Amino acid sequence: MTTNVTSQGQAPDVDFVALKTGQTIGRYEIVAILGQGGFGITYRARDAQLDREVAIKEYLPSALAVRQDGVTVLPRTTKLAEDFTWGRQRFVEEGRTLATLQRAPAIVRVFDFLEANGTAYIVMELAPGDTLENRLKSAGGKLGPAEIDRILWPLLDGLEQVHNAGFLHRDIKPANLLLDGEGNPTLIDFGASRAAMAGRTTAMTAIFTPGYAAAEQMTSAKQGPWTDIYGVSATLYHAITGAPPPSSFDRMLDDTYEPLARLMPAGFAPGLLIGVDAGLAVRATDRPQSIAGWRTILGQAGAPDAQATVALNRPSPAGPIVVQPKPAATKRGVGLWLGIAAVVLLLAGGGYYFAIKPATPVVTAAQQAAEQKAEQERQELAKLRADAATREKAGQEAALRRQVEDDTRKKIEVELAEKKRLEDEARQKSEAEVAAKRKAEEDARKAAETAETGLRHTLADRQRVQVALTALGFDTGGVDGTFSPRTREMIANWQRGKNYASTGFLSGTQHQALLREASPALAKYDDDQRKLEETRKKAEEEKAKAEATAKAAPAAPPPAQTAAVAPPPPPAQGAVRGPGADGLWHGTYRCSPNKNAGDFNMNVQIHVTGGTGTWVRPGSGPSTQGNQSLTITVRGSAVHITRNYVPQNSPGVVNTAQMTAQYDGANTISGGGPEQYGGGRTCTINLTR
DSSP: OOOOOOTTOOOOOOOSSSOOTTOEETTEEEEEEEEEOSSEEEEEEEETTTTEEEEEEEEOOTTTEEEETTTEEEESSGGGHHHHHHHHHHHHHHHHHHHTOTTOTTBOOEEEEEEETTEEEEEEEOOOSEEHHHHHHHTTTOOOHHHHHHHHHHHHHHHHHHHHTTOOOOOOSGGGEEEOTTOOEEEOOOOHHHHHHHTTOTTSOOOOOTTTSOGGGGSSOOOOHHHHHHHHHHHHHHHHHSSOOOOHHHHHHSOOOOOHHHHOOTTSOHHHHHHHHHHTOSSGGGSOSSHHHHHHHHTOOSOOOTTSOOOOSSOOTTOSOOOOOOOGGGOOHHHHHHHHHHHHHHHHTOOOOOOOOOOOOOOOHHHHHHHHHHHHHHHHHHHHHHHHHHHHHHHHHHHHHHHHHHHHHHHHHHHHHHHHHHHHHHHHHHHHHHHHHHHHHHHHHHHHHHHHHHHOOOHHHHHHHHHHHHHTTOOOSOOSSOOOHHHHHHHHHHHHHTTSOOOSOOOHHHHHHHHHHTHHHHHHHHHHHHHHHHHHHHHHHHHHHHHHHHHHSOOOOOOOOOSSOOOOOOOOTTOOOTTOSOEEEEEEEEEOOOSSSOOEEEEEEEEEBTTEEEEEOTTOSSSSSOSEEEEEEEETTEEEEEEEEOOTTOTTOOEEEEEEEEEOSSSEEEEEEEOBTSTTOEEEEEEEO
């Protein structure tokens, strides 16, 4: 997702959740963000292997998960981890199912699905064109009959294959239909896994779009192909009339839906209009139950031949016949819709009456006046009767409507109460499972701690564990032999990757498995330690040899007696004055640049005990110089210096550089020169106590 600076110079918007342009998922490189919602993110990406652009859908439900370190997706809390993992599995299964529908018309093609970064991805065709939603905005809000036909029939063929595979879309709307330049449709953004999660966890909001979602999507009622038929019908209704139908939830209480069979928009086949009305029935059982059954209604798109009419020998006294279909809320099944469709098609065919006009009788003025008065009285009586019938019918309809509203309200209340009961039971079960899991983890941690204590690890053993973890990419912050909280955390991370209980304490079996896995790095570390020990022994041998030579030399003659007292001679080479080298030393360790990195200056603070001390650089971690630690060993006036470090961009590799310095026997350690194994660096050390 690119960011822009506004004309007023404001800071650009930065998306902290989505992957950045240039990041990769397997062989796919992110190019831009196509869409982002509460369930996940859709990216535009490039397939580096096939050199083509694709769309990648990432599973990242914002109610359950967060992105850490700019890449990895993790559950928000341990309580939500199970729901997050369950939804990820549904998401992968959705990808597998869609991948089997490669040849289904009007259905987006799935190329690949993979798991990475702690989550899952579906790689799809980057379909050309714009959404029907945008096309309606640019087309004045409506489409013509030819454009509707180009969308409808391929969509029905593809959706029928989806249903035959045991799958539902559940979110058909203008925003999820792409149209190419010729108006051919592609259905995108299947929401099966979203709907499944919405029914499992209260952390997810309801997954439906008002105006396009069937009533059963708002309750616990069974869903099926009839649910997608409602979404297609609502989308077609919007494209034909310019506005979506009322929400199905509102229609359950007060149905203001205007049937297309009553509106009769010009140019559309009557069968198509009747079919859309049938697909928008509020009750699921009143809708077509399959695409095949619905196609039968929609296919009655042609009017009968104008010659196939009914001829009568006299005019109808009641005038022309008018058929008014009932609103969708009062329909009863597909059979009723087929019946209405037949009547409408019959009327659409036209017809005419043949009438035989009788001879005009001769009447007197009095007879004519009497007949006019009688006719007027008949008309008034008929009007009174019609008014009474209308009032009676209106009262019956009002009572029926109130009854339907009461029944619907009670049904909704019962369903909501049952749903809440199930949610409460699920929440209590989840909390009990989390508590049991937490107790089991605590018991396992205590048992593991006891087992590790029984191993009686030495300082060298613990250092080798830290070296092994660092070599495997688990940064312990140093190799000092102290199992700090950081080291415990790295042990737990390693255990989690090996499907062990992540206690942070090593059992004997786990300890051996860790050492085996990092054996190359440990072999090098052991070799470096052996070299250091050899250097130390050599220094001790040289010191002992010097002391033996000094003892074997003849004693110097006493000085001549003079009036003045001569100062004492300086100490022999290797002698130590003062309290020894133990104590707290402060100073610097500076090194020149080499071919791999620049120079650096470390402010050192070392506690020396028994002639040896180690300093670990605070906050040691990946940096310009890598991980750093410094160890000094004082033997007489000789000081041996060892610097352990991890080279830049080489995680898991520990290098050792060495140098010598001098101790003045009092409060100064200093020296300088080339570092052995330091890659050409020249270093100096200056410490005071």
